[in-house]
Amino acid sequence: GAGVSQSPSNKVTEKGKDVELRCDPISGHTALYWYRQSLGQGLEFLIYFQGNSAPDKSGLPSDRFSAERTGGSVSTLTIQRTQQEDSAVYLCASSQARGEQETQYFGPGTRLLVL
């Protein structure tokens, strides 16, 4: 079956512009995660959605970052007034559920470059 897909694959934007990154999780997966990966760094947790529950936004670095998940499926991560330090790979992952059997399946990521 289809895996997690993300679009665009690459995005180059100018400082101060807004960007939207999209994630299509695996069908049937109720949990969806966004991570940021900077060069040489680990996977930095940003936000987590589980079904209809309120999202866990504890990892969002600033109020310029927001995310939504419509209909329990597709998610959009929005970065407003982008800064150069926002340049990174943004990874989306989905899993069947949160818990001890959780296995996260990652998408290929969106490489964001802010000039």
Place this chain on the structure above:
Amino acid sequence: QQPVQSPQAVILREGEDAVINCSSSKALYSVHWYRQKHGEAPVFLMILLKGGEQKGHDKISASFNEKKQQSSLYLTASQLSYSGTYFCGTELSGYSTLTFGKGTMLLVSP
């Protein structure tokens, strides 16, 4: 509470063994291991739950020492395909956020 991975990088010749460690200062519920090849998405390897279990996956196995809050990933008779960055992710409870380490870069040369 980011786990600490060691070493940061390791270079092996094909057929050699390696150990990658993942340590936490907090009591852990589980440890997850992923491998990411350059330019690709991280791929799940295995989950270890508290209780000191050990798991194997082909020639890649791992252990979880609950008392030390440490997990070790063992790669035996390494193959070229093992090259990549290995990440451990830790959970403090069964329903907490997964926190990843900074990764260990592994390069296997012919």
